[in-house]
Every structure is written in structure tokens, then in C-alpha cells.
Amino acid sequence: MRIRSSLFQSLAAVGACAMGCAALAAPPTQCPALADLPALHCVSNAQGWFYAGTPDAAADLAADASSVAMEFSRYFGRPAPRGAVIAAGTAQTISASTTDALKAAGATWQLPWLDAAERRDLQRSALHKQLRARLPDASDADIRARIDAAIPAQPATTQDATDRSAVRHEIGHMALMRAFWPAPSAQAAAAGHYGGPGPDWLDELAAVLMESDTMADSRRALLGRPDAADHLRPLDVFFAQSHPMAAQLPALQAQATSDAGAGGRVRVLSGEAAQRLAGDARWFYAQARGVADFLLASSDDPAVFGSIAAFLADGGDMDGWLAAHGNRYGLPTTVAALGAAWTQWLAARGAQPATDAPQVR
Numbered sequence: 072m073r074i075r076s077s078l079f080q081s082l083a084a085v086g087a088c089a090m091g092c093a094a095l096a097a098p099p100t101q102c103p104a105l106a107d108l109p110a111l112h113c114v115s116n117a118q119g120w121f122y123a124g125t126p127d128a129a130a131d132l133a134a135d136a137s138s139v140a141m142e143f144s145r146y147f148g149r150p151a152p153r154g155a156v157i158a159a160g161t162a163q164t165i166s167a168s169t170t171d172a173l174k175a176a177g178a179t180w181q182l183p184w185l186d187a188a189e190r191r192d193l194q195r196s197a198l199h200k201q202l203r204a205r206l207p208d209a210s211d212a213d214i215r216a217r218i219d220a221a222i223p224a225q226p227a228t229t230q231d232a233t234d235r236s237a238v239r240h241e242i243g244h245m246a247l248m249r250a251f252w253p254a255p256s257a258q259a260a261a262a263g264h265y266g267g268p269g270p271d272w273l274d275e276l277a278a279v280l281m282e283s284d285t286m287a288d289s290r291r292a293l294l295g296r297p298d299a300a301d302h303l304r305p306l307d308v309f310f311a312q313s314h315p316m317a318a319q320l321p322a323l324q325a326q327a328t329s330d331a332g333a334g335g336r337v338r339v340l341s342g343e344a345a346q347r348l349a350g351d352a353r354w355f356y357a358q359a360r361g362v363a364d365f366l367l368a369s370s371d372d373p374a375v376f377g378s379i380a381a382f383l384a385d386g387g388d389m390d391g392w393l394a395a396h397g398n399r400y401g402l403p404t405t406v407a408a409l410g411a412a413w414t415q416w417l418a419a420r421g422a423q424p425a426t427d428a429p430q431v432r
């Protein structure tokens with residue numbers, strides 16, 4: 072079903088362009104053959120090239136990229152640049168020749184990916200290593216029980232839905248970066264932003280905007296908790312702060328690389344480190360979701376985020392954007408006034424019951 076719909080979209084795009092529609096993206100090209108990963112199946116569409124272990128999994132990735140592209144153009148007013156997702160499994164590495172082949176085909180970003188079951192296996196094996204080191208005399212059954220308690224099984228459907236939301240989140244990061252900062256400056260790289268050259272809050276906001284409704288609701292539920300005020304930052308601080316994971320980034324990259332094998336760059340954490348960092352970061356994600364909702368509620372134009380991104384990519388800041396464009400979007404003209412409106416909006420929103428929906432990334 073998904074394959075058919077993806078093919079239909081591709082054919083529709085080709086047909087429309089053949090009829091002279093210059094505004095549409097160029098028709099998709101064939102999947103580049105990846106010499107190092109010949110067993111992977113690939114689906115291409117207007118958003119790029121999607122490789123996975125089965126045709127269905129590749130089609131799912133392509134469909135997820137298509138939904139990101141739709142949402143991205145709605146919120147950012149620009150087409151999402153094309154890229155590639157390579158779900159090569161834990162035993163495979165992404166080589167330089169793979170990267171080069173995809174770049175040559177026109178992929179402006181590349182996302183190595185593990186599916187939910189593979190991530191879970193990695194988490195279990197990392198936890199097994201930690202527990203075995205800490206409890207050398209424990210029986211295998213005891214270790215297994217501890218792992219089962221720490222990483223409870225989720226129904227396959229929940230796992231799949233969470234996984235698909237997560238890949239959309241990551242593609243959202245890529246799309247923002249490539250659409251607004253196509254050639255990141257050395258200064259931006261040196262500034263050490265977590266996800267890209269843009270400010271961390273906007274980077275994360277773009278990613279959470281691409282998530283599933285279930286995931287969005289779980290972020291909103293956090294905002295409604297009675298202790299939310301202890302964790303949320305004043306807006307001026309939020310706009311300037313680094314991603315909570317930024318300080319740990321070198322360690323995270325080292326772990327992700329060793330988890331995925333040499334050459335892998337899969338964003339996967341495991342065991343206690345993942346839980347601790349997720350705890351620190353989830354308020355940042357929740358605030359990104361909240362600020363997105365707040366700006367959407369204040370403006371008739373969902374492409375408000377594109378106006379902000381374009382202004383910041385030109386070197387401006389939020390005070391400058393609000394002064395120049397705040398009125399147009401029904402917003403105050405300073406960060407201080409926007410911060411006061413945000414606080415009021417949060418208070419008016421009231422407490423919402425917490426849910427036990429999964430919190431990832």
C-alpha cells in the first residue's frame with residue numbers, strides 16, 4: 072500500500088513536470104547503487120533516497136520523508152532539501168564511498184538509521200555489558216531479569232510508531248539546516264551548536280514540529296505538569312541556551328560510534344547514559360513544542376518559523392526579528408514582551424493530565 076502510494080506520488084510528480092510545471096521539484100532519480108551495501112532495498116521519491124533491509128521498511132522511510140516535506144513547507148515556507156536515509160542495520164557501516172555516491176546523486180543530507188528493534192538490541196547489549204562489569208557474580212538469569220526491568224518490551228506497533236516519529240524528527244533537523252544554512256560558516260561550526268549552525272532552540276523546534284501527534288501530545292502533557300515551572304526557562308534564556316546535550320556531545324558521539332561500529336554515525340544512546348540525558352533534555356524538547364504551539368496560536372500564518380529562520384540565518388536575532396516582523400505575525404515587538412505573553416499563555420493553558428506516552432529524543 073505504501074509502496075503504491077509512494078510510486079503514485081513519484082509518477083504524479085514526473086507527469087506534472089513533463090507537462091511543464093517548473094515549480095515542482097525535479098523528478099526523483101534512480102537509487103544510486105551502494106557497492107558496500109548491496110543487500111539493502113531502496114525507494115526513491117521527490118525527497119530523496121531511502122535504504123533499508125526490506126522493501127516495506129524503505130517505503131516507510133520514504134513516506135516519512137514525504138510527510139516531513141509537507142509539514143516543512145507549511146511551517147518554513149521552503150521545500151525540504153533532498154536527502155538519504157540509510158537503515159543499514161547494526162552490523163553495517165556507512166563508508167565514504169556510500170556517502171560520496173549519495174552526495175553525487177544530489178543528497179544534501181544523509182541520515183544513518185537503526186530501526187526500533189535494532190536500537191533496542193543495542194541498548195540491551197550495552198546494558199548487559201555494564202551490568203556484567205558491575206555484578207560479575209550474578210547469574211545470567213539475574214542479568215536478563217534486570218535488563219528486562221530496565222528496558223521493558225513495548226508492543227511492536229507502539230515501537231514502530233515511536234520509531235517513525237523519531238525518524239521524522241531527525242529529518243526535520245536535516246531539512247532546517249540544509250534549507251536555511253546550506254553552507255554553514257566556520258564561525259557557526261566553531262560556536263558548537265548541537266544540531267547545526269542555527270540556534271539550538273530553533274533546531275529542536277523544527278524537529279519536534281515533524282513528530283507524530285502522539286509524540287507531540289506527550290511533549291504537551293509534560294508542559295502541563297505541576298512542576299513544569301521548575302524546568303521551563305524564561306523565553307530570553309531559552310532563545311540563547313545550548314541544547315542540554317551539547318556539553319556531552321563528544322562523549323555521545325564516541326559512544327554512538329562504538330555502538331554502530333567504526334564509521335557509523337547513528338544517533339543512539341544506551342543504558343543509564345540515555346536515561347539521564349533524556350531526563351535532562353526532555354524539558355528542552357517540551358519547551359520547543361510549547362513555543363511552537365504558542366507562536367502558532369498567536370499567528371495566522373504557520374510559516375512564521377520560516378520567517379524567523381531566514382532572519383536568523385542572515386545573522387539577525389530574535390529581538391531584531393520581532394522588531395521587524397512581530398506585528399505582521401500578531402506578536403509583540405521585543406523578546407521581553409514576547410516572554411511575558413508566553414508566560415501568560417502557559418498559565419492560561421492550565422494543567423493537563425500527564426500521559427505515559429513514550430518520551431524519546
Ligand SMILES: [Zn+2]
Nearest residue numbers: 240275278432
Ligand atoms: Zn532533536
